[in-house]
Amino acid sequence: MTLAERLAARLGEITLAKTADLGLENARKNVPYLKRTIADLDTDAGGDNAVVIAAGPSLHRTHPIEALKAADFRGLVIAVDGSLGYCLRNGVVPDYVVTVDPHPYRIVRWFGDPDFATRPADDYFRRQDLDPAHWKDEERRNQELLEMVDRHGPRMRCLIATCVDPSVTRRCHAAGMELYWWNPLYDDYDAADSVSRRVFELNGVPCMVTGGNCGSAAWIAAHAVLGRRRVALVGFDLGYPPGTPLERTQYYVEMTQLFGDRLGDYFSQFEHPQTGETWYADPAYHWYRQIFLQLVQEAPCETFNCSQGGTVFGPGITLLNFASFLKTHGGRR
């Protein structure tokens, strides 16, 4: 087992330890906002197809939204929080937006942060390729996003995890989104002192398997909550494209201090079957990838990865050009 694989193998327990208390605390703070849950959604409405727009770098390499608009897609469009700005800037208002990460101040940026000026100095968005627009003139982009989300919020439903920071809740609520709540399934609900059980007893909200990240949670919501039988993924990379400067990777500062010359050991490499390109996964992406490959075997839907890149391929996943998916499955809802 490589160093990257050994680190990935420990991330489940590490992530639980780092998110459970914060998630439970945020769930308590979010109680006053609980009006609807994912159990209140009409899962029979519409047809069988959905597109999940995740926020990986392939989104900005292949620009799938042009094909989406040209196809007049009639299925559901589900964005993750990190791709919401991309969708709105390009003239697509998603039917749903999914948010789950409990970070205390980063996530609200995806919706436009009203308190941007007072946030701690943070180069998270500048260092990442999640949405390049966010690291070019950040203040102006934040203002633009505030205005777009305010304008289109009433047309969107937010599948919002109870663990999110209340700043995200307030922002989505203020923008006029309908909020449909869910609890992340943290741990074994039959275990003594289970966090999943405690949060359910606190709020009575259904718990959903997360997949460890927002993109995977959106895919799970598409089939397990919204009942879609065919789910296409774009921007769903779980990795870094070839040529990514190391300083644009997550944890660069921390890992450089620790790994120094061994920084290469920290990444796993995956050759994409369609493009032949080598993509890189850090331990977190490696962990997400392993989870996704497990979950896709158990999901009651067909999964089409139309990202044209990334590390997410394997049994149960059909790699397909996005235009081809839309041509075949882009019909009426």
Place this chain on the structure above:
Amino acid sequence: MTINDYLKGNYDLAPADPADARRAPAIPAAASLEEEFERQALQKLGGSIAFIKKSKSFIWKGPAGDAR
């Protein structure tokens, strides 16, 4: 002049005992360092949110709920 011209030592060493090598720690120092290295790395890492999948269902509606 070399450094050996200056460092002469100021006491006599016991003759090397081959048994000393056999009494060395079972875990080589390098392995311990590797573990410590990984421990430090894990302190910095983490996913967005916890993950578990306990049953076939993706949704849990509580002890009395209907699993989907």
